[in-house]
Amino acid sequence: MKKIILVGTVACGKTTLCQRIHGMELVYKKTQALEVVNETIDTPGEYLEHRAFLRNLMTTAVDADLVLFLLDATQERFMYSPGQAASFPVQVAGVVTKTDLASETQRRQARELLELSGASPIFEVSSVSGDGINGLLEFLKDEAAQSGTETDNGRFLY
Numbered sequence: 001m002k003k004i005i006l007v008g009t010v011a012c013g014k015t016t017l018c019q020r021i022h023g024m025e026l027v028y029k030k031t032q033a034l035e036v037v038n039e040t041i042d043t044p045g046e047y048l049e050h051r052a053f054l055r056n057l058m059t060t061a062v063d064a065d066l067v068l069f070l071l072d073a074t075q076e077r078f079m080y081s082p083g084q085a086a087s088f089p090v091q092v093a094g095v096v097t098k099t100d101l102a103s104e105t106q107r108r109q110a111r112e113l114l115e116l117s118g119a120s121p122i123f124e125v126s127s128v129s130g131d132g133i134n135g136l137l138e139f140l141k142d143e144a145a146q147s148g149t150e151t152d153n154g155r156f157l158y
Helices: 014-021 051-061 104-117 133-140
Strands: 004-007 035-037 040-042 066-072 091-097 122-124 155-157
Touching (some): 004 014, 004 051, 014 040, 014 133, 066 104, 104 122
Parallel strands (some): 004 040, 066 091, 091 122
Antiparallel strands (some): 035 040, 035 155
16 A cells, blocks of 8 residues: 555544554544554644644655545535645645535535645545445555554554
């Protein structure tokens, strides 16, 4: 799997998506610091919400193959700037989350907003129901990826 970094607001579904794509039990927890789970870097939502921390996201992305901008389709706020994907040193894809809770209009609007940020391609998923996860996993496959060293529980903190 490609090395990815998950970026999004607080409670947009970053940790739940991370748990889903790695076949872990879905357990809610607030991410307080950068966490690495296998080849995935899960970031606190505050890194996007507080502009002073944006530098941390861009610096962390240097070691990744891909950045995923996550957007909760049910949220009414949008924290990405137009063209923000261009500020990252690697490709940025978009993921509309919580599609099982969103209307078709909300899903379409979330998709359009991610396109405005410069993310491409864009996936629609529900980490709870599993809808759309297979398409995202197929995109994340990297046959050339080397297996890394894990801690006992498959994760460690920065």
